[in-house]
Amino acid sequence: MVDLLDERDSLPLSEDEEKPDKKAAKQLKKLEKALETRVLDPWERYRALSDVFEGYTDVAELLDRKTRFGLIILGALNAINLVVVLRPDLFEPGIERPWLGVYVGCYMALSLYLFVKAIDTLKPRFQGLLAKARGLERAEEESAGLRFMGDVAAQSAEGYYETWHQAQIGQLNRELAQQAQQLARVNLAKFAALNRLYKGLLMLVFLTAGLIMMIAYRVLMG
Numbered sequence: 362m363v364d365l366l367d368e369r370d371s372l373p374l375s376e377d378e379e380k381p382d383k384k385a386a387k388q389l390k391k392l393e394k395a396l397e398t399r400v401l402d403p404w405e406r407y408r409a410l411s412d413v414f415e416g417y418t419d420v421a422e423l424l425d426r427k428t429r430f431g432l433i434i435l436g437a438l439n440a441i442n443l444v445v446v447l448r449p450d451l452f453e454p455g456i457e458r459p460w461l462g463v464y465v466g467c468y469m470a471l472s473l474y475l476f477v478k479a480i481d482t483l484k485p486r487f488q489g490l491l492a493k494a495r496g497l498e499r500a501e502e503e504s505a506g507l508r509f510m511g512d513v514a515a516q517s518a519e520g521y522y523e524t525w526h527q528a529q530i531g532q533l534n535r536e537l538a539q540q541a542q543q544l545a546r547v548n549l550a551k552f553a554a555l556n557r558l559y560k561g562l563l564m565l566v567f568l569t570a571g572l573i574m575m576i577a578y579r580v581l582m583g
Contacts, residue, residue: 403530403531403534404530406534407530407533407534407537410534410537410538410541411537413541414537414540414541414544417541417544417545417547417548418544420548421544421547421548421551424482424548424551424552424555425482425483425551427555428479428482428483428551428555428558429483431475431479431555431558431559431562432479434562435472435475435476435479435562435565438472438562438565438566438569439472441569442465442468442569442572445572445576446461446465464568464572467568468565468568471561471564471565471568472565474561475558475561475562475565478554478555478557478558478561479558481554482551482554482555482558486547486550486551505524505528505529505532505533505535505536506521506524507524507525507528507532507533507536508533508536508537508540509536509540
């Protein structure tokens with residue numbers, strides 16, 4: 362009798378018997394995917410890293426647009442002040458020359474400083490993304506030559522194709538993570554320069570407003 366039971370257990374399951382097992386396996390897989398604490402699989406990690414990298418790229422473009430807008434504001438302020446300096450006769454009795462000279466000197470120094478900050482924000486900071494991958498500590502983390510332009514350009518066309526033919530998802534994710542980190546550092550530097558630019562613009566607005574108020578006061582009192 363025992364031999365008959367062992368023989369029955371060793372027989373392959375029928376399709377009807379396999380269906381509940383498959384259904385249970387699918388449900389278990391869905392439950393595992395729904396867990397908040399589970400580790401991302403390689404392709405999920407790649408998609409998440411790609412989203413991070415693209416998001417940081419959008420932020421870099423936004424910062425550049427804000428810098429160009431800041432330059433437009435700076436140009437408008439400079440135009441107003443240029444009229445006051447070149448045509449003081451339009452605002453008789455105007456401001457005494459010594460005071461006007463002090464104002465012009467302070468304004469030009471601050472204006473030039475803001476141009477430097479704008480250039481600092483807009484200048485290319487992507488050397489890390491263009492160069493070869495670096496900063497990898499373990500031997501198995503050496504660049505696979507997939508994404509960094511320095512690594513890509515150093516290979517022949519056939520060699521680069523072969524690199525991708527043998528690429529591992531882990532190598533791709535590692536390079537993508539490194540590029541996302543470098544782009545984050547670029548954006549932080551841009552943020553700092555842009556913040557200084559707009560603080561300086563606010564100072565120029567106050568200077569210009571003070572000049573206009575002084576001219577208006579002298580005109581009314583004159």
